[in-house]
Amino acid sequence: MQSAMNDKKNEWSDKASDTAVQWADKGQSVVDKTISQVKNLKAEDIKRTATELGTKVRDASSDVYDDTVGYIRRNPLGAAFGLVAFGFFAGLITGMMKESA
DSSP states (O other): OOOOSOOOOOHHHHHHHHHHHHHHHHHHHHHHHHHHHHHTOOHHHHHHHHHHHHHHHHHHHHHHHHHHHHHHHHOHHHHHHHHHHHHHHHHHHHHHHHHHO
């Protein structure tokens, strides 16, 4: 086996592991804070938040639907070709995933 050109310690791997540990610690503290905040929520707060979220999602989906219908009306041929291309690529990817499994 060939000896290394220098005997310096690999500092990159040490820095990477230190960074990973710092990220893990930071992530753990965020999770702990979130869990404690969720435990302190009241039922009416959860209901209000869910209602607001539902309203925002409904409004956003309505806007996306209206934009999509408008695009299809303006560009029917382009929309059809795009849908065919998307279906082709989705089928291709699905077929490749089935073959590899």
